[in-house]
Amino acid sequence: MSESLSSVTKTVTETVDTESTEDNLIVDRWTNNISYRQLVMSSCIGIVQLWWQPYIHDFRKLVPFLFLYNVFSVFFAYPAFYLELALGVVTKKGVLNCWDLAPVARGLGLAMLILCTFTALSLSAVSSWCLALVVHSFHSFLPWLHCASTANPPCAARHRPLPAGSETPPQSFFFNFVLKLKRDGLHGGLGSIVSELSVYYVISWILVYFIACKKIYSYSKLVLFKDSLAFFVLVWSAFGVIRLKGSSRMFYDCDWNVLFESFQIWREALEFAFIQMSVSQGTLIMLGSYCPKQKRMLGNTSVFAFGVSKISCSATALILGGAHGALNWDYDNNSTHIVKGSSASIIIWADFVARAPGSQFWSILTFFTLFVLSVCSTGGLYILNFLLTWPVTKPRIPIAAVVAFVVTYQYGQSTFCEDVFYAVGEYPCVFLRVCWALTPIFLLITFVSGMASSPVPESVAGWSLVMTSLLPLAVLTFLFLVYKFRVRNIVATEK
Secondary structure, eight states: OOTTTOSOOOOSSTTSOOOOSSSOOOOOSOSSHHHHHHHHHHTTSSHHHHHOOTTTTOTTTHHHHHHHHHHHIIIIIHHHHHHHHHHHHHHOOOTTTGGGGOGGGTHHHHHHHHHHHHHHHHHHHHHHHHHHHHHHTTSSSOGGGSOOTTOSSOBOOSSSOOOTTOBOHHHHHIIIIIIOOOSSGGGGOSOOOOHHHHHHHHHHHHHHHHHHHSOHHHHHHHHHHHHHHHHHHHHHHHHHHHTSTTTTHHHHHOOTTHHHHOSHHHHHHHHHHHHHTTTTSSHHHHHHTTOOSOTTHHHHHHHHHHHHHHHHHHHHHHHHHHHHHHHHHHTTTOOOOOOSSTHHHHHHHHHHHHTSTTHHHHHHHHHHHHHHHHHHHOOOHHHHHHHHHTTTTTTHHHHHHHHHHIIIIIIIHHHHHHHHHHHHSOOOOHHHHHHHHHHHHHHHHHHHHHHHHSOHHHHHHHHHHHHHHHHHHHHHHHHHHHHHHHHHHHHHHHO
16 A cells, blocks of 8 residues: 555554555445444343342442442543543454454453353343333233232231231232242252243243344344333433322431441442443453444444433433332331332333333333343343342453453553544544543442352352353463463573
């Protein structure tokens, strides 16, 4: 390539021609900009954003938790989100092969795939719940509007204090007639296999299979449908929850002192920020490899995705918090006995749609939306809670820390930023570069501190799964270092 065509070139290898960056960058792979941006933003609009809210059960901690979550999203989750997209942009490879730029970190790809597998297993269980509630919504009236005489523990009607040991109608219906689950913990076993949920679970995976077999171009049309549906449900729910008495309870009862009672809420807010933006599971690297070669496409797309993630997640948390406050009001501001876990948001969604005029229609629409989101995102209740608490969330922090460390200190941050510039015509801003350099140590300290403060009976199995996700990273890094130094010593000895 002659110098007259370009004065700025980049040598890829010694045998590959240089490439012009002064010419207009070519838009490839996509016929328009909206398709690619929509696909990246869609990774931040899923079942996790509209369902998984760790502190929706606790009025004291919900608002402080949301505050921490948004702060950590700015300083930790967004830089990691941009970095993974940029890795795909620079390498144009998948999650396993992109680590050719730093062979010492080849185990990161396998660790991300294992984490993604645990996530898919968890979300497919949620999709079976949502499909079951869609089917039950076709009754002449919603079956969780009233109490069943056979419910155990007993169910209590509204507009009176909730007796100790009793449950609200939506909670009672979900546990007794959807999960058919005993409520005496692991002492009563993990529960029996529910044939109805098993069928819905299989249906969910069949749909996932057909979606996965489609090309990414047709998948972009599907995500446009699901994203529009999700925001329609959020807008309708936001208007609906405002009119409910007691919906502001979470603001009156919030206690900012909980931020100083324990480091646990800080750690969970950090983990929540990563899972909400799909960081450390390989999805973003794959999406980055499809990025059109156009200036400011990477930066604008990541900012839009960040905004969409914060809107969908924060709006859902406030909607569910308001609905929980209204439920609390119905029982004379007594405890609703809703506990922390994966079932809390589903129960509150069920109670919320039952309050709307035309409740069957809104119930079908809401749970169908959650079902579509769970299928596109992709055990028993105890197993699901266990997976979400351990292997689905905790490995994301060390993986993100190692990615930032490898790119910044092993591959070279300046070299990587130049690669991004030559790939899409933009240079990462100072804020991102500072975050990549400083956050790895904070993330690793947070991860290690969690190992010391975990409850002993649960931690053995939990940390075993977490370490299983991280094992490929440790093993392949060790083998690479042994091979590298062994070969270097042999060469030095021969000389």
